[in-house]
Amino acid sequence: MRTSAALSFAFCGLMAAALLACSREGPSAPASARPAPRAPSDPQAIAAASGTSAAAPPPSAGAGPAGAIEYEDVEDDLRAGAADAGAQEVPPQLVDRWELKEVRYKNGRASFVPQHYRGFRLRANGRFDWSDGCNHKSTSARVSGSNLSLDPGATSTMVGCSFVVEDVHYQQATHYKVEDRTLYLHTPSQIYVLERFPYSKLSLHAWSLHSIKDRQSGKLLKLDRFRREYHHFLLRVEEDTRFQFTDLDREEFTGSLRVEGGEIRGMAYDQASKDRLRARPEQSGYLPDTTRDYKPTKKKYPTTYAQRLDWEAVTSFKVLEGTMKTGSEEHETEILELHSDKQIYRFIPR
CATH class of the missing domain: 2.40.128.280 (Lipocalin)
Incomplete structure (x- = not known):
């Protein structure tokens, strides 16, 4: 039995050697026909191969929103188009x-x-x-x-x-x-x-973020129901050149822009604000929806939004006359809209 096993093992070894020799004698494929070696996509694998330690990937250089905005099919309580009617009462x-x-x-x-x-x-x-x-x-x-x-x-x-x-x-x-x-x-x-007032209407007020509207679906993310004070979600534009945004957790971020008629150019956070956003956790916590006017829900929402507002995509603005519904009553208000290709950020005066 031992002799048969040894012969069988030797025979297998000879066959393997013969096959290897045949493969070496055959014509090799041209370099252009051979698939390129695949680089390991895992930083840890790259580090192991090179004998170095893996570093955390650098944060994205962009300043776009960090998380997707979840829109809802809710009633819009802002209505544009209030008429400035009435007789001439003022010189x-x-x-x-x-x-x-x-x-x-x-x-x-x-x-x-x-x-x-x-x-x-x-x-x-x-x-x-x-x-x-x-x-x-x-x-x-x-x-x-x-x-x-x-x-x-x-x-x-x-x-x-x-x-x-x-x-x-x-x-x-x-x-x-x-x-x-x-x-x-x-x-x-x-x-x-x-x-x-020497500047555009954009610089006229401090504006409180009311809602974000998806241009394609028409659905909203209403943010006014989370606010306890008007210091939250507050946008201030100074002399049509500088802006400041106060997030729901009261952290402030600053940036610059140019206003040309109804158009906005180059709206973006300063480098210092971008650096703070990169170092900031995407969600610092969640806030339950507790507004009386909404149906009870177990859904929770992020408490910070500065990373989700894509200022750099904003290209134009409008200040409209309109009404806001509060309970069963409506009152007149101005409505600021900041427009991008995908979204409309809507504000009301603070």
Whole structure:
């Protein structure tokens, strides 16, 4: 038995050697016909072959969104197209957007430059809109000669402020004076110095992100239901050249852009903001949907969105007159839309 096994093993060895010899004697395939060797795709395998340690792959150089946006089939509570109807109640020289530059006191107290009040808009039909930096307000104006008064029954959003509201009281206005591009609005104790707004409507307000709309499907991701204060999801554009975005966790990111008419060029985060985004976890946690107006859901949403907003894809903007539905009521509002090929980011004034 041992002899037979040995002979069998030897025979197999001779056959293997003969086959190997035949393969070496045959014609070799040209280099162009041979498949190229496949490089290992696993960094760990590459490191093992070269005898080095594997390093983590570098972060992407792009600044696009890190995660897909999950849209929903929900009712849209923003409607564009509110008419600026009504008779001409205000002299044409007053119809404009006015930026508040200084607050003066008539008793000699030192004047101050407001940090939160951004001025007001006065329309031809007498509608007077302004913000105190926390809530957006609206009332009607009456003008007779140089006298100007506001209806005390203003409508207002009801958002809790995290700062002390400044000492500005437009509703106490009594008269005004216009000199070139400057408006002096008087109350019994103060003078508000305002100038005609020199930039685009994009720079007029601080804008709060309301929703993201998918251009193809028309579906929305509504973000206003997660916000507890208007400091969240806040976009500020300064003088049509710089912007700042405050995420839901209040981390701020800055960048630059160029506004040319209704077009936006080169909107992108600064390098320092890009670096912070790369180092930041894609999700720092999740936030449950707890809004009363929505059906109960177990779905949870990421608490950070700065990585998902693709500013670099934005090419144009529009500021529209519209309405926003809150419960069973609707109120007029401006709507800022930032447009890209795939999405529309929609904001309302803070």
